[in-house]
Amino acid sequence: MNETFLQACRGEHTAYTPVWFMRQAGRYLPEYQQVRSKVSFLELCKTPELAAKVTLQPVDIFGFDAAILFSDILIPMEAMRLDLEFHEGKGPIFSRPVRSQRAVDDLVVPVPEESLPFVLETIHLLRGCLRVPLIGFAGAPFTLATYLIEGGSSKVFLHTKKMMYQEPELYHNLLTKITACTSAYLQAQARAGAQALQLFDSWGGILAPCDYEAFALPYVRSIIAELRAMTDVPIIYFINNGATLTALTTTAGADVLGFDWRLPIVEAVACSGRHAVQGNIDPLALFLPKERLEERIRTMLLDARDARGYIFNLGHGILPETPPGQVRIAVDAVHRFSGKP
């Protein structure tokens, strides 16, 4: 087992800089497309052999230093008894948005072993063949709540913020239930063998810091505190577009803070104190010509050199349009420049 990634998470010395990419298992890979052409996205998530197969692809092809479970943050929301659909090009749809106490009452907090066995089975399969650490994950409660309240993706999050501002008790009840589900789900992943856990807060960055502190952060803290009580796997908290929330995210209790590309990594490192740092090249920078991409990676490695631990990653998920050859250039550059033997 190559433990470089886990060492970096724990702030230990590493022989070189480990690298993985958010959404590294996905549509930019022809090998993924081939599997996906035969099943729907949800079927792929729920079929352990196939989910394990696409999880392994980028690790085998590019030599990433960690694998991340192929799944979607909304899978456990479906297990709360919500109708989840994915429409091509439109993203996820919940046909009945959760906007009333009655709708909250109808949500079931699932027992992962009963309602999400395919995820745990995927983890078992992967641990049997991986030689790099396996990352499990979940959406952060606020991010999950936005999908439930809006009924899908959103631009301005009108319904979410209206509920926060006008019906804070209802909002709290919903978030409490999502938090219970997420907490149990991550604990089950750790028990099943996930060696690190990442909380994805894709939408936390739409909140002013005062609102993030009141309406999002407490639920993240609670999940992490419960995980701490049962496991010592490293916990990564990634927040998208959260530069102004950094001081708050350092109080969440995570081991690693993940950053999007808007905050220069040198500043991210300076703000992160005892945390390891993960990030944060613009996913679109993978479209740079080879020499300029390598130059940008070299600069990032230099700028991150004072981090307690450093994991190279994109600042957000890789885009489907990315040429795989560019991914190889990037992974090789991180390894070469950081002295991988």
Added chain:
Amino acid sequence: MNETFLQACRGEHTAYTPVWFMRQAGRYLPEYQQVRSKVSFLELCKTPELAAKVTLQPVDIFGFDAAILFSDILIPMEAMRLDLEFHEGKGPIFSRPVRSQRAVDDLVVPVPEESLPFVLETIHLLRGCLRVPLIGFAGAPFTLATYLIEGGSSKVFLHTKKMMYQEPELYHNLLTKITACTSAYLQAQARAGAQALQLFDSWGGILAPCDYEAFALPYVRSIIAELRAMTDVPIIYFINNGATLTALTTTAGADVLGFDWRLPIVEAVACSGRHAVQGNIDPLALFLPKERLEERIRTMLLDARDARGYIFNLGHGILPETPPGQVRIAVDAVHRFSGKP
């Protein structure tokens, strides 16, 4: 003429805190809807009597301390000989995206007096009846370029960043032409009587600071420098989601920096040096119950007290769903708490 807004722009002492809202003339107002029900959005922009009428509405109804010309940042792009359409609920569409040197060559830098006379006529009409200052505006070149390159709105700005990274010369040629158009357009607005000018950089915040510095900021600087040479009207530079770009935006040459809601105003003030500051309550905070909205406004006024000059505003445009009564509460609160006689 109530000059409070202009005094704040210049960093002079004001008797109270002036307030205006981005998109204050717009769909949330029944009075606007009534005018708009009879003409298309583009017709409304191009009919001086109607554009002037809807510009005045929010000033008359709520007592805002400045008026902003009713128009759209893409109007001068149409004058560059691009087909611009607005589709209900879909935003602007350019049916032929600009992605080649040939397409750039086909763009015409318009003479505003010839191609955009309706804008200048609207300004004349408004100056004849307004008793608060009139703000003219334009989109910042990078923001305008994203619409031209993508062919409309975008989520990830793939084509824009690809052009930046892979065809920097083409990108530069396009931006140079947009900049020439924007510069002439703002100068014409100043000559026609606009008493302040705001550059809207709605999408600058999608760039990492190193890319913003290379691909967006120079064009803003150039426009402001050319304006300085011909007029002393205050210049406001608003960048959306630009918290990590603040150090760079202070070098743009503007008098006032406008901030979105993600950066606490106390930090915005601390970073802004000699600039006046404009912003930055979350537009959705207008949905707060009266007492909590007033509390938030009171806090913001306190947090901004050390600004060289301070203009209360939203952190982004007001949403169409906003109840007008909430706007009244907010404007009155700003005035009352800041001691308007």
